[in-house]
Structures are given as C-alpha cells and as structure tokens.
Amino acid sequence: MEPTASTSGPPSDGQLPSPRQVLIADDDAASRKIAAALLAASDYRIRFATSGEEALAAVGEERPDLVLLDVMMPGLDGFEVCRRLRERLSGEYVPIILVTSLDGRGDVVQGLKAGADDFLHKPVHGAELRARVSNLLKVRAYHQLLASQRDSALATVELLRQQVLHADRLATLGTLAASVSHELNNISQVLRSALDPGASDEDGWALAENSTSKTVLTHVANHVTELSRTLLHIARPSGGPTPEVELGQILEEVHHMLRLTGRIRHAAVSLVLPQERCVLRASAVQAQQVFLNLIGNAADAVVSTPGARIEAGIRTQPGGRLEAWVRDNGPGMSEDVLARIFEPFFTTKPPGVGTGLGLAVVKQLVESWGGQVRVQSQPGQGTCMVLDLPASPP
CATH class of the missing domain: 3.30.565.10 (Histidine kinase-like ATPase, C-terminal domain)
Known part of the structure; x- marks a missing residue:
C-alpha cells in the first residue's frame, strides 16, 4: 500500500468536516497519480491501494469517506471488491465510485448491482470527478447526520x-x-x-x-x-x-x-x-x-x-x-x-x-x-x- 498523500487548496465543501478521506484503489501508478492530481484542488486526504486486496485491508484499518475504485485490477477486480466492501460496511454508508475504460451498458449495470454509487469512464475529466466526489461526500455527511440523530432519538x-x-x-x-x-x-x-x-x-x-x-x-x-x-x-x-x-x-x-x-x-x-x-x-x-x-x-x-x-x-x-x-x-x-x-x-x-x-x-x-x-x-x-x-x- 502506498503512503497517504495530502492535497491542499481551498475546501469545496464548506459545510463538510475537513479533511475528508478518499481512498484511490488502482493497480496503475499513473492512474493513481492522475486521480490524486485532479482532486488536489479540494481539501481531501488521499490514501492509495495498488490492488483489490490492499483496498479491503485499507478499509479495515481506517474507514475512508469515499472509495475511488478501478474495475480492471489483477486478482480481485473492482466489482468483487465493491461487493465485499458493501458486506463489510453494512449499516454504514461509504460512497463507492467505479472507474474503468469499459463502456458497455452491461458493465455499468454490473457495477451498480455490486453496490457502486457512481460510474466514471477513463480518461476521467477533472471537473466531473471533483463534482461527483463532492456530491457523494455530501450524501455521506447527510447519512452520518441521520445516524447521529437516530442514535440520539433512541437514547431519548x-x-x-x-x-x-x-x-x-x-x-x-x-x-x-x-x-x-x-x-x-x-x-x-x-x-x-x-x-x-x-x-x-x-x-x-x-x-x-x-x-x-x-x-x-x-x-x-x-x-x-x-x-x-x-x-x-x-x-x-x-x-x-x-x-x-x-x-x-x-x-x-x-x-x-x-x-x-x-x-x-x-x-x-x-x-x-x-x-x-x-x-x-x-x-x-x-x-x-x-x-x-x-x-x-x-x-x-x-x-x-x-x-x-x-x-x-x-x-x-x-x-x-x-x-x-x-x-x-x-x-x-x-x-x-x-x-x-x-x-x-x-x-x-x-x-x-x-x-x-x-x-x-x-x-x-x-x-x-x-x-x-x-x-x-x-x-x-x-x-x-x-x-x-x-x-x-x-
């Protein structure tokens, strides 16, 4: 697993706790660097995983706020990693975006059935990536707020x-x-x-x-x-x-x-x-x-x-x-x-x-x-x- 990379710049999600953690899982080093560079304009803490197995281990060590997951990886592909993450994260919402060069409708459907929240095609457009990551992090923040209110209501x-x-x-x-x-x-x-x-x-x-x-x-x-x-x-x-x-x-x-x-x-x-x-x-x-x-x-x-x-x-x-x-x-x-x-x-x-x-x-x-x-x-x-x-x- 590669070391964490910190991005700097003005926060794009003013109402969200900062910094939010994004896990980028991709077996291609160039793709990881490109994704991190595209997110550099936002105040995110970036972590890397070079395989599906590393991605699962990273989530077990520290819960990310969002996972950017490549589909075509050796060993466990992105679809299988997505399914396993959804099983492990049952009860907690962590957004998962699948990134792939595949463009068939069947691949999109397979990714959504595996539990993905969104699907991006390579080469990824920077503004689109930042917008989708920002929106899904807001959805996660709303889920966390609802969970906190639910726990408070149950305690009451x-x-x-x-x-x-x-x-x-x-x-x-x-x-x-x-x-x-x-x-x-x-x-x-x-x-x-x-x-x-x-x-x-x-x-x-x-x-x-x-x-x-x-x-x-x-x-x-x-x-x-x-x-x-x-x-x-x-x-x-x-x-x-x-x-x-x-x-x-x-x-x-x-x-x-x-x-x-x-x-x-x-x-x-x-x-x-x-x-x-x-x-x-x-x-x-x-x-x-x-x-x-x-x-x-x-x-x-x-x-x-x-x-x-x-x-x-x-x-x-x-x-x-x-x-x-x-x-x-x-x-x-x-x-x-x-x-x-x-x-x-x-x-x-x-x-x-x-x-x-x-x-x-x-x-x-x-x-x-x-x-x-x-x-x-x-x-x-x-x-x-x-x-x-x-x-x-x-």
Missing part, C-alpha cells in the same frame, strides 16, 4: 422508558406506603395494648394475658423491620447484567409484601406454585413490579366484591415457555375498556388512586423479556391476566 426513548418504569415504581411505593401507614397504626395499637393488656384494636390485634413488655417490643420491632425491608426491596434498582429469577419465589415475595402491608386484606388470595423451578432471565425488581401491579389491580377490582378471591400462579408450558396468571372474581371489563387498558395514563380508578401506568409498564417489561400479555375478561365474570414467558434454559 430509552431515557423516557426508564423514567416511566421509575414513575410506576414510585407509584407502587406510594400505594404500599399508604398500606404501611395502616399497619403502623396497628402496631401502635399493639404498643397501647402493652399498657392495657385487655385492649385490642379494630382489626383484632390483641395480646395474650401472659405477654410481657419484652415480647411486645420484640414483636413490634420485628414487624416494623419487616415493613421497612419490604419497601426497600421493591425500591432497590437493578444494575449490572440481567440475572435469572425464580418466578415461584418472586410470586411468594410479592404475596408476602402485599399481605404484610394489608393491601390484600379484604380478599382471599391463593397461590398455585409448580414443584419444578420456573426460571426467567429478568431483573428481580422488575419481576416484582409486574406481579405487584397485576395483583394490586386485582385487589382494587374486588374491593367491593362479596367473597372476593384472587388466584395467582405459574406453570411450565411445552416448548420452553412459562405461563403466569392473576385471576380475580371482580366485575370484569367491557370491550371498550379492554381496548385501552395498555394505554399509558388510561385508568378506570378514581382520581388520585391510580396513575394509569401500571399495565403499560407490565406490557413493556413482559415484551422486553420476549413474552406476551393476554387478557381474558367479561363484564360480571372477573378478569384473568395471562403472561406467556420464555423459560431460561437450564
């Missing part, structure tokens, strides 16, 4: 996605905190009972006659500690590589959280857990977030239902899949509501009770794991949320 979307997940987690924490305040009120009743052993609170908390102050304080301390751990457990963000979680354990943890905070005190909740391990590649916090939303929604749905029942379960499915579900015997949903339940900020709950983000977040998380969410519901017949999830291979 990811940031907004994380903000939505965080907002839903905060809303879940707020709901649990309200339930915790009720439980703390119960704890205060227990403390009062230590002063008056015959007292009991409205939820039936009472101390046995032989309970000592130490026993009461130990019970209170353990309960308050467990409440704080519950909130910290759901609030803790995930970090590092995506771990694997055992869904049966996650479901039991979520049930414990909701029972401890009193969120499901008005419903009979049953768990259907498999004997085998059901492992999913996901963040434990996000898996908890999904089940907290689903069971919490079910609890809200059956709050006024006589004999309220909620069932949550997990089972293995053929083909390396898992199925999880949360079923309630609440009032169910109409077709109009079903059509909108995954819309962000859509909610049927009273103002101040829900954010409308819960099911949208559930759908987003489940799909990010490679799963799907199905809803089975009819007015007066309850609701069943079904998750189809990929099992992590053993």
Whole structure:
C-alpha cells in the first residue's frame, strides 16, 4: 500500500468536516497519480491501494469517506471488491465510485448491482470527478447526520422508558406506603395494648394475658423491620447484567409484601406454585413490579366484591415457555375498556388512586423479556391476566 498523500487548496465543501478521506484503489501508478492530481484542488486526504486486496485491508484499518475504485485490477477486480466492501460496511454508508475504460451498458449495470454509487469512464475529466466526489461526500455527511440523530432519538426513548418504569415504581411505593401507614397504626395499637393488656384494636390485634413488655417490643420491632425491608426491596434498582429469577419465589415475595402491608386484606388470595423451578432471565425488581401491579389491580377490582378471591400462579408450558396468571372474581371489563387498558395514563380508578401506568409498564417489561400479555375478561365474570414467558434454559 502506498503512503497517504495530502492535497491542499481551498475546501469545496464548506459545510463538510475537513479533511475528508478518499481512498484511490488502482493497480496503475499513473492512474493513481492522475486521480490524486485532479482532486488536489479540494481539501481531501488521499490514501492509495495498488490492488483489490490492499483496498479491503485499507478499509479495515481506517474507514475512508469515499472509495475511488478501478474495475480492471489483477486478482480481485473492482466489482468483487465493491461487493465485499458493501458486506463489510453494512449499516454504514461509504460512497463507492467505479472507474474503468469499459463502456458497455452491461458493465455499468454490473457495477451498480455490486453496490457502486457512481460510474466514471477513463480518461476521467477533472471537473466531473471533483463534482461527483463532492456530491457523494455530501450524501455521506447527510447519512452520518441521520445516524447521529437516530442514535440520539433512541437514547431519548430509552431515557423516557426508564423514567416511566421509575414513575410506576414510585407509584407502587406510594400505594404500599399508604398500606404501611395502616399497619403502623396497628402496631401502635399493639404498643397501647402493652399498657392495657385487655385492649385490642379494630382489626383484632390483641395480646395474650401472659405477654410481657419484652415480647411486645420484640414483636413490634420485628414487624416494623419487616415493613421497612419490604419497601426497600421493591425500591432497590437493578444494575449490572440481567440475572435469572425464580418466578415461584418472586410470586411468594410479592404475596408476602402485599399481605404484610394489608393491601390484600379484604380478599382471599391463593397461590398455585409448580414443584419444578420456573426460571426467567429478568431483573428481580422488575419481576416484582409486574406481579405487584397485576395483583394490586386485582385487589382494587374486588374491593367491593362479596367473597372476593384472587388466584395467582405459574406453570411450565411445552416448548420452553412459562405461563403466569392473576385471576380475580371482580366485575370484569367491557370491550371498550379492554381496548385501552395498555394505554399509558388510561385508568378506570378514581382520581388520585391510580396513575394509569401500571399495565403499560407490565406490557413493556413482559415484551422486553420476549413474552406476551393476554387478557381474558367479561363484564360480571372477573378478569384473568395471562403472561406467556420464555423459560431460561437450564
């Protein structure tokens, strides 16, 4: 490979970064010098390759902004080099101009099929060469601008996605905190009972006659500690590589959280857990977030239902899949509501009770794991949320 040649002169592309790099690949030394001389009036950094193999190696070492490629070269001809460059540069646009003494229409078609952007015939006219190189470099600059804007947009979307997940987690924490305040009120009743052993609170908390102050304080301390751990457990963000979680354990943890905070005190909740391990590649916090939303929604749905029942379960499915579900015997949903339940900020709950983000977040998380969410519901017949999830291979 010949050394780089620098051209000097006023830039012809004022809006483009300078200098732009042009790779000239030609086995004829005179042709290389002529092409470099014709481009000398522009502020380009010129590199040379004397064969198709050298051209491929040069592109691998340092990405050029444009390739000026001779067709008739020994070994790999220009058509084959063009095809290979297009394969290597997939996802990035680098203009390729084929230069040849061939003048048949079939050769032009072959060059365009190989991925060339333009075709010049020898002897090359200087003004034409400079114009075509300048125009294609502008096209490359536009491609780079679009790629930069695309990356920026994707970064913004990811940031907004994380903000939505965080907002839903905060809303879940707020709901649990309200339930915790009720439980703390119960704890205060227990403390009062230590002063008056015959007292009991409205939820039936009472101390046995032989309970000592130490026993009461130990019970209170353990309960308050467990409440704080519950909130910290759901609030803790995930970090590092995506771990694997055992869904049966996650479901039991979520049930414990909701029972401890009193969120499901008005419903009979049953768990259907498999004997085998059901492992999913996901963040434990996000898996908890999904089940907290689903069971919490079910609890809200059956709050006024006589004999309220909620069932949550997990089972293995053929083909390396898992199925999880949360079923309630609440009032169910109409077709109009079903059509909108995954819309962000859509909610049927009273103002101040829900954010409308819960099911949208559930759908987003489940799909990010490679799963799907199905809803089975009819007015007066309850609701069943079904998750189809990929099992992590053993």
